[in-house]
Amino acid sequence: MFSFFQKKMPLTNLFPADFVDIHSHFLPNIDDGSKSMDESVALLRRMHGFGIKNIICTPHVMESVWENSSETIQRKLDALNAHLKNIEFTDITLRTAAEYMLDANFDRLLKTEKLLTLKDSYILVELSFLNAPINLYETLFQIQIAGYKPVLAHPERYSYFHNDFKEYAKLKAAGCWFQLNLLSLSNYYGSSVTSVALQLLKHQLIDFTGTDTHKQHHLDFLEKVVDGKVLKLIEPILGANAFFRE
Numbered sequence: 001m002f003s004f005f006q007k008k009m010p011l012t013n014l015f016p017a018d019f020v021d022i023h024s025h026f027l028p029n030i031d032d033g034s035k036s037m038d039e040s041v042a043l044l045r046r047m048h049g050f051g052i053k054n055i056i057c058t059p060h061v062m063e064s065v066w067e068n069s070s071e072t073i074q075r076k077l078d079a080l081n082a083h084l085k086n087i088e089f090t091d092i093t094l095r096t097a098a099e100y101m102l103d104a105n106f107d108r109l110l111k112t113e114k115l116l117t118l119k120d121s122y123i124l125v126e127l128s129f130l131n132a133p134i135n136l137y138e139t140l141f142q143i144q145i146a147g148y149k150p151v152l153a154h155p156e157r158y159s160y161f162h163n164d165f166k167e168y169a170k171l172k173a174a175g176c177w178f179q180l181n182l183l184s185l186s187n188y189y190g191s192s193v194t195s196v197a198l199q200l201l202k203h204q205l206i207d208f209t210g211t212d213t214h215k216q217h218h219l220d221f222l223e224k225v226v227d228g229k230v231l232k233l234i235e236p237i238l239g240a241n242a243f244f245r246e
């Protein structure tokens, strides 16, 4: 057989034209993502090469680590958009939300601020990688009482849920929407994360996807997702992100 016919189609060739990346760190010098305007542009050019032209930038909002506010985030987006216009890279649409860590600061923000949403009332939230917050279910309840819909970032990455798969069903029952990191389909985060990602897909628990891109290395790994069985599981889900188009 000619090698041409054996060439594998990577995940990065499968994005629908209306795909919206709902989780990314392209705003420069605001969190652990892009470190400069030039790096942001280089990353965005690569995303554009994958056919991704709609992106929501979601900088971390995390107490004592990344204390970003809606205003600082919006200013960064305005600066990046102005730069893209200057260099005539306009075939890409960026907007902003945030990736809110569910910590004590979040509980305060929820009571006092208007949160940045992905669209309508959907907010992107993350949990500590060490342990789930003791008041997790109370916070999820309060989020919804306040009129928001919580989209949980990368549920497959919380190792404390890995041995208790029922917890995922419980989170969904408590009103969480699940956003899988596409990078979890590579071995970037390790085999147990990949295994849980595939189980969540098989159980149809994943609602949306995101790249969670911070740096070039992440995109290198995204290009390595080529396994046909994995692509068959993820491809039908990619279409769901069109919901976030504006």
Ligand SMILES: [Fe+2]
Binding pocket: 023, 024, 025, 099, 153, 212
């Ligand atoms: Fe993130």
